[in-house]
Amino acid sequence: SNSKKLLVLPGDGVGPEVVHEVRRVIDWMNRRGLASFEVEEGLVGGAAIDAEGTPCSDDTVARARAADAVLFGSVGGPKWDGLPFEQRPELGILRLRQELGLFANLRPATVLAPLASASSLKAEIVSGLDIMIVRETTGGIYFGEPRGVETMADGKRRGIDTEVYTEDEIARVARVGFELARSRNNRLTSIDKANVMQSGRLWRAVVGEVGKAEFPDVELSNMYADNCAMQLASNPRQFDVILAGNLFGDVLSDLAAALTGSLGMLPSATLGAPDASGKRHALYEPIHGSAPDIAGKGVANPCAQMLSFAMLLRWSFGMEGDARRIETAVNNVLSGGLRTADIMSPGTARVGTSVMGDAILREL
């Protein structure tokens, strides 16, 4: 059949509220015959801990694997903060990345024209910003062994983590970065600490080899992670696509996001490797957290979740036209002056989650 199977994991906090607005768009697309989505919901994060005793059950993993795409809300909250390391809500997302092989996290950092003044940076530094960060998400120090806290002979504790990257892991995420650069402004900046890290030295070598052999047309440069943080803060528009490992990618993608001043607007995609039939696992989520302080109040910004769904249409189903329609609808609603509380500015009208959802649907 032509029907597309989605697993929706709303999670905690504002997750269910913002996911709800996307469900309305999905229903509308089904009704209009634009697509035939079969939607299942599942539990993840704190909600899953409460119901199933674990942040991401085997059943949820199996259903995610069986789905064509996963739409993820957000997880965590004070209720679960006291739990031991192995039982935290965030482990839900880490497990999904690992089990589904979701190795390439795509993190756009864009400043939409109506929101340029929301940034902490001067408008002349950020307006029109459009960076794509590709972060590796199944390797590096997040999963390398050995890891643990051990007690030494003298009775003192010692904490250990291992950063490991194989050349294949580096090459496959580098290819994602190069391909993206080709579809944009043809420039890739690869990040490492090759001056102090051995995995960084290999990272730089392999990215260079892949570039030379397969993407000689893409302009590749290398930058140390500390310098990249500096450059992002002072002159972010110099970048087109940034490629980084798991840990640097985590910090730098959040930094780039913060520069835009509108975290409630930013989506992400995390992609696996295509199988023989070309199908790839993929998960889409807003970059904002579960925002427990405003959860249940109907004031959360649904745009990042909505734009995550647009990424889903683009990357999982090649529905570029529909993806663009949603992106344009969001942009138009903002241009029209509607704002949720997080992106308010003088002269705009403050609305809640569902009114924002209504307005986006109306634009569509």
Place this chain on the structure above:
Amino acid sequence: SNSKKLLVLPGDGVGPEVVHEVRRVIDWMNRRGLASFEVEEGLVGGAAIDAEGTPCSDDTVARARAADAVLFGSVGGPKWDGLPFEQRPELGILRLRQELGLFANLRPATVLAPLASASSLKAEIVSGLDIMIVRETTGGIYFGEPRGVETMADGKRRGIDTEVYTEDEIARVARVGFELARSRNNRLTSIDKANVMQSGRLWRAVVGEVGKAEFPDVELSNMYADNCAMQLASNPRQFDVILAGNLFGDVLSDLAAALTGSLGMLPSATLGAPDASGKRHALYEPIHGSAPDIAGKGVANPCAQMLSFAMLLRWSFGMEGDARRIETAVNNVLSGGLRTADIMSPGTARVGTSVMGDAILREL
């Protein structure tokens, strides 16, 4: 005797030029009887590679160990970029940190009133910024074993680094952070990725224990590294003292520096543990690099090197009054409207390295 032994390591690029301006201040202090400095010069970085075949010779290490304090310029340049990993100019600073046990890097990020408009951030976000970052510099992933690039059974390469922290390493740098917080606004924010890293979990536990046992009066909070990058970019004035391990400290201290918009102004100190007599090894350096593009042109900003010397007076010799005098002199020169090229703004007068040095000396 009362004489204070300084080892001056100008290094490469603009290092020698900006160090020269500090030498003038040292000579002036000696002449005026404000202090009795005995100054030796040595080689480090590319200059040392060229002369001695290594970025930091055993002899230089021995002289650094024998000195009361080391004043360091900056290292590196295109000439040495092609060298293999183990022979790069930067290894000079890494070796000195390691051999002298310089574990606590103090990185102020301050926005001086005359330079508030130099930042890429809006003035209302950064003006008056005054953060102190304490970065651990002898442990973590910079030095942990095993590390290396190896070839696996299948012929593919694999890069490995190990992040290791013992509780003693964490506790001693935490104490530096807590002490500093006490001398400032009494707030310490400790950075980790305790949600994914085991060394981060231990980091958070030990900092908490030290705080509870020895600094219950200091307000301690914990923050994930990715969130810290976000918070620095969006609302940097929320911080007083930030404490971080080697790798996060590297990235976050450079980020904080970039926020100020005046890298040419920022000094740093790296301190060792006091011995039985209270003496500690210490190295002082500007945070800017060797800036090969402007080296030899007489246009480099000597202020960061000058302020590094002020830190030297404060931290190695307890000469708080003299440190303040230098800091005030620099501030006054800027208020008077003199600027080197890197910090120019409309309505100010552009001067070179030595005229800036003259003006600072005149203020003193």
